[in-house]
Amino acid sequence: MFERSWTDGLPVVPPTAERVRKMLGGTSRSADEIVVSVPPNLIECSVEKIAINAVMAGCKPEFLPVVISALETICTEEFNMHGVLATTMSVGPVFVVNGPIARDIGMNSGINVLGHGNRANSTIGRAVQLVINNVGGGGPGGVDRSTLGHMGKQGFCFSENELSSPWPSLAENRGYSSSQNVITAFTGEGPRLVMDQKSRTPESLIRTLAEHLISTVSSRVVVGMDAMLVLSPEHSARFHEAGWSKDRFLEEITGMMMIDTDNIIAGSGGIEEGLPAELKGMSLPKFRPGGLLLAQAGGPAGLFSAIIGGWLNGPSGSEPTSKEILL
C-alpha cells in the first residue's frame, strides 16, 4: 500500500470488506451517498470511500461521523483546502471537536491534548488526510508544496475541555449550542508553547500571551493571518478566578495587540521584510476582528498555553469553518 502511495508513510490497517462494513456501521448515512467533492482534483467522494480510508487510519466506527463532517468543513470554497495544500507555508487542517460526541468517543482534551496517545485524536485527522491524498490526489511533492510541513499534517484533531470552564466553547462562540456536536476546521501550523509560570494575575498573564501572539507567523504580519490560542487549565484559571469573561479577555488582548506600523515597515530595524511604506503612521490590529480563536484544553498542571499560527485568512485564503456533526 505504501508503494501505491496510499499511505502517509506510516503503516495502515488493511481495508478489507469486513472492516469497511463494520466502519460503515458507525454512521446512519448510506454507503453510496456522495458527501463531498475532494480537492485538489475535485473528486466526488462517497461515504464508503471515506470509510475505507478511516479503516486504514485506524479509526473506530464511532469516529466515522466526525471524519465525514471534518471533510465537509474543509472541502468548501471558504476553507479552500486546495490552497492549504498547495501553499509553501507549513500549514494543514486543524480540527477542534465540541459537544457530547467528543466525550462519547473518548477524545482527549486533557494531558498531551495536542500530542499523541489517544486513538480518536490520532486517527480522525489522519483519516481526513488519507482521503485528501487517496481520493483528492493531493499528496506531498504533488499539489502539496509545503517547504517544511509539520507533524500535525499527519492528522491534527483534538477536543476542547468545555465542561470545566465557565467560558463558552469555541463552537458556542461560532453560533452553536453546548448540546450540539460540532467540528471546527482551522488552517494552522504546529503548536508553539507560551510559557508564563510567574503571573498570578490576569493583567500580567494576558500581557505575556499578547506578547507571544504578536510574533505569530511573523511579527511583521498584521491583520492578514489568524491564530488559535489553546489556553491551558492553569492559565485559564487566572482569568476565571478573577471573574473575567471570555469577551473581556478577547477585548483586552485585542487592545494589547495594536501594532505601530512604523516599527514593521519594510526596511525598518534593518529588516527588508515588512509592510509597504504607504502604511506608515498607522496603528493596525495583529488580528482581524474574530481572527483570534480561543480553545481551552490541556492537562491540569502546567503554566503553559499554545499558539497555533494560521495562514492567509478571508476570501483570498482560508476561513475557519464549522459544521454540526451528523451522526
Add this chain to the structure above:
Amino acid sequence: MTNTKVLLDPTSENAPAERSLSKRPETLIALTVGLLDISKGRGDIFLNRLEEKLTDTGIKVLRFKKPTFTKPAPVDLRHEIASKCDAVIEALAD
C-alpha cells in the same frame, strides 16, 4: 493453499485524462504573449520587466491577474487568456 486477502480501493479509481502539451512556438515575434500575475508579492516587478523586454522586441503583450494566488485561476480568466494569447508566462515571486 494461498491465503489471499482482498482490499478495497481507497482511491478515486479515476484515471486522469492525459493531454499532451501544446506545441511550443519557435519564436514569439508576431505573437501575442499573455503575462499572468498570480497576485503574489513582487510578481508585478518581475512581469513589468518582462513586459518591457518583450515590448522592446516588438512582441504584443497582454496582462492578466488572478484574484488570489491561493486558488486556481477562474475558468473565465483561463478562457480569456487561451482565446487572446498565443503563449502565456505565469509569474511566481516573493
